[in-house]
């Protein structure tokens with residue numbers, strides 16, 4: 001007994017010594033609990049480790065969530081060239097520590113020269129890839145203006161201090177991960193083809209994990225942004241470079257387009273799910289409305305009793321998704337150009353009526369429009385980051401170039417990639433875009449109009465307090481991934497990391513199928529669903545959710561294991 005106690009106390013002192021001298025993160029890693037560390041003060045979850053570190057440093061310096069978001073946005077433009085950007089756009093949902101909320105729309109806009117038939121040939125057919133991999137595929141970028149607006153309204157630290165980390169990362173370089181090396185290698189042929197005579201992001205031979213990526217031109221562009229703010233991008237040398245690039249490649253974006261670009265503060269879309277308040281993005285995202293429609297559609301059913309990814313749960317969700325994506329194709333577009341019937345779409349009686357055609361006997365067929373083909377279906381390169389600061393202010397931002405590396409065309413001399421967001425417009429009614437989404441008049445191309453988006457940055461409150469900050473990339477699967485993550489936590493009691501890592505399934509009306517990640521549904525469930533007429537297909541990763549949950553103990557992060565996503569807190 002005595003020797004046992006001696007042994008025990010020896011072990012105890014050894015453990016204390018160990019805990020004292022070994023950094024906490026190391027201990028947590030060794031004890032295998034680093035996947036669910038609770039942080040008391042603040043947290044950053046984003047898609048690249050170096051960018052997460054930049055955000056955390058800003059929080060620790062006393063910056064608030066918006067300061068950290070600006071720094072993360074720019075750091076991701078360096079470290080995650082697939083999606084992080086200054087040549088694209090995005091959406092921010094903000095909730096202050098006292099519960100006021102706001103959203104910022106920094107989505108790209110159609111250039112003044114854009115027109116409804118710009119991707120059609122003389123016979124009226126869509127010209128393949130024209131809205132994707134040409135200079136004409138780019139909308140007028142909104143990210144820099146968005147960050148300037150967000151900072152001037154809510155920021156605390158000096159602008160220059162938020163841009164500087166991006167300059168340092170671009171100039172000094174950073175180690176590339178296996179994923180980034182693979183993405184760069186995979187796209188190198190297209191980079192060469194679309195950027196003859198240029199070298200940015202290209203090298204002799206293959207990129208390897210651990211290579212250092214230096215982007216001197218991008219560092220210079222960021223110096224302009226650091227020193228001149230908005231004018232550093234929309235006027236002066238960078239604007240000249242962008243317009244010259246457009247002229248060389250027969251693109252449309254002009255000096256006037258750049259000067260006229262302004263992001264817009266919009267009233268959030270707010271709804272309820274079983275007492276949780278959902279604060280999310282209004283049009284020109286379809287995400288917020290669709291998310292609330294989905295939540296309302298399933299609210300009165302006993303999901304918890306049916307269980308996570310069980311056949312009744314899946315059937316109900318798929319039927320809700322079918323109806324919601326059908327609405328999206330007709331009614332959703334840029335509210336500055338098209339009157340989106342927000343209230344009607346969210347009216348409880350309307351949702352109930354929509355769901356009344358759902359029958360347990362068989363799947364409802366989606367037959368009204370030709371099914372889409374899915375070019376680039378596997379790509380998931382938009383990016384989302386969630387941030388909470390020491391005071392409890394929260395930021396949820398999803399930002400994108402659209403496809404992985406956008407149009408794959410970069411601005412000569414300025415070292416950044418251009419978006420191919422124009423593909424999110426409906427090039428022709430009923431013809432699917434790269435995500436298989438169809439649209440019509442509401443989302444037709446017009447000069448100065450914003451293309452419809454699925455991006456769904458969202459903040460959830462419980463009892464008037466911050467509960468969750470959530471969002472994801474994934475094209476059309478964004479809405480369903482955000483929806484499933486929320487449901488996984490609220491209904492199926494998953495913690496944040498589990499919910500983010502959970503295997504997902506997705507259905508979007510057209511094509512009439514249920515796309516599933518490997519392992520999302522067990523074989524008995526698949527057989528049951530098939531027997532009721534559901535077409536089950538397999539696909540690669542669905543979404544890359546980065547989220548934060550506020551629990552009694554503190555902040556719990558969920559960094560999606562499908563990528564290099566990283567959660568850091570303090």
Ligand code: DON
Pocket residue numbers: 379380381382400401402403404421424452453454455472473474475476478
């Ligand atoms: O705004 C949208 O909905 C799309 N441009 C997002 C693209 C995306 O998530 C890329 N990943 N698949």
